[in-house]
Every structure is written in C-alpha cells, then in structure tokens.
Amino acid sequence: MNPKDRQGRAEAASMPVEAWSLDGDPLYRPMQDSRFHQEQVDKLREAAAIAIEDPTDIDAIIWMGRRNAYIGRYNRSIEIYSMGLELHPDNPRLLRHRGHRHLTTRQLDKALADFKAAARHSELMPDRVEQDGMPNRAGIPLTTTKWNIQYHLGLTYYLMGRLEEADRSLERCKRLSRHDDQIVACTYWRWLTAMQRNRQTEAVALLEPINREMEIIENSQYHRLLLLFKGEMDRDEIQTTDERSVLSADVQSATTGYGLAMWMRFNGNMDGSNRLLNSIVASSSWPAFGHIAAEAELAIQSRGFDHETWATQFEDPYIIDMP
Secondary structure, eight states: OOHHHHHHHHHHHTSOEEEEOTTSOEEEOOOOOHHHHHHHHHHHHHHHHHHHHOTTOHHHHHHHHHHHHHTTOHHHHHHHHHHHHHHSTTOHHHHHHHHHHHHHTTOHHHHHHHHHHHHHHHTTSOOOBOOOSSOOTTOOOOOBHHHHHHHHHHHHHHHHTOHHHHHHHHHHHHHTOOSHHHHHHHHHHHHHHHHHTTOHHHHHHHHTTOOTTSOOSSOHHHHHHHHHHHTSSOGGGGOOGGGSOTTSSOHHHHHHHHHHHHHHHHTTOHHHHHHHHHHHHHSSOTTSHHHHHHHHHHHHHHHTOOHHHHHHGGGSHHHHSOO
16 A cells, blocks of 8 residues: 555544445545535535524425535434434435435445335325436436436345346336436446346347437446447546546546446456455445445455345344444
8 A cells, every 4th residue: 555545544544434334344434625525514504504494394404414415424414314204204305315325324224225115105206306416517407306216226226136126126217217317327237237147138138229329418437338338338448537546536436447347257357357346445435336336246255145145144233233
C-alpha cells in the first residue's frame, strides 16, 4: 500500500462507522469534497426547515432522509424514514427510500422487507416521477417510484443469491422503463443474473435491443458494459479517463470494475476477475452497488457456496445485524 493509500485509510478510520461489510469489516462514513459536503448540508437545512413547519409532510421527510444520505449519514437517514413511517404507515415512497439505505448498509433482509412492502402498497396507486437529488446533465428526472422499487428489489434479490426472484423483479423493472437509461440499468443486472444461472441463451437475447445509438443521459457505465458483453465494444473503450483507477472512491469506478470483473469471470479469467473484485473491495467506494456486489461475489467464493446456499446465510443474525 502506497503512502497516499495509507493516509486515506487513516483518515477514513477517524470517521464514524456507518455499516459493516458482508464479511464483517467496518465501513466508515465516506470522506467528501468540502464544497460538495457544504452544499448538501445547506440543502439539508432547507429540508429540515420545511419539516419543522409541517412534520407530517412526506416530501420533507424524504428530502431530510436523502440529504443525510448524501453526506454519508446513512443510519440517520434510516431513522428519519422510520419516524416518517410511524406517521405514514406503509407509505411506498418512504419504504422505497428506507430500503435503499438498508441496502447501502448491507442490511439485506431489511431492504428486502421494505421493497416487498413498497411493491405491495404501491400496486394500486398511480406511479409518479421521482425527483433527482443531484440532477443529471439534462435536468430531466428519469425514474419513477414503481421503477425504483422493482429495480432495487431485483438488485437486493441478486445480492442475496435469490436469482430467479431477481430476474422476475428486473423484468418488471424493464416493463416500467420509460427511458433508455432505465432500460440499460435493468438489463445490466438481468444479464448478470442470467449468466450467474448459466442461462447464456437468455443472456444473449437480453442484449439484442442494446445498441450504440441509445439515448443515454446517466447510465453510460451500464450502457458501455452491455456493449462489451455483446461484443460491440472492447475493454479499453468502456473506461473513461476518470474511471481507470478502481481504487478511487468514485462510484463509477466500482460500477465499471464489477462489470469488468464478472465479464472476465464468465470468459474464464478467474484470477484476473478476483484481482479486480479484491481491488474494488479494498477501495473506499463502499456505498456503490458495484462494491456491495463485489463483496457478495467474494464472500460466496471464500465459503465455497453456490448462490442457493449463500441465500440461506441471511437467516444468520451475524450477517443480518452486524455489531
């Protein structure tokens, strides 16, 4: 480990523990750029002022939870959503956002319960566009509440090794998609699910609609990885300059790194895949979905499990409720 890495680890260790990895390692509150941090703190104060005027305002509760998460206070975010659910039991929007932060903090059983409840209680409700906390370059919110519920539910099933259920949720996610960004996000995790199940024919069919002409605003990493999987892009093309270091704290690096590692694995390069997975897990980008997925993949391997056996481990309170 070089001096810069050691310094970064030491600084991170001085931060509060926000979660525990799937192998029981402490995950410290992420270090942030001071300007970004201050911007989010200011917006958190604005959300709090609205909530003080009307503590029952669901939008104010959600934004307080989201702004706390944006500055790495994931457990405080969960507390806020839980308090909101005391006022608004079974509200699918509150359940969807709390489930997301249960997922971030590796409480996969609790995330699953939240997303399943959110799906159930939103079934007969009209869908609604979900506003972005950090707007994309086009300033267009791309996702909806129901889409986010199914996307995160499918991802949770995938991380737990419940692959058949992951595929069903991600197929629903695809049907709810309204933009190419949504399509590539659902297809990415569904392709990985099919490959994990050794269903190569299904995986190939999933890639048929994916092409370079898709209008992608946010999810360029998923798009490029799918083109790599399809054989229409080579490895060098999918990594932009700021994504080349998997050891950075950049979420995009973890996303690209995990996709590359699994592509290498499915093509028989187990050693290279494991080196990349270990690099992701050693990085400080732990809130990223790619980081969580890398943890799960390595944990399955180290225990000699298949996915069905891995899924049973979430009955173990050590895995579910880390100290």
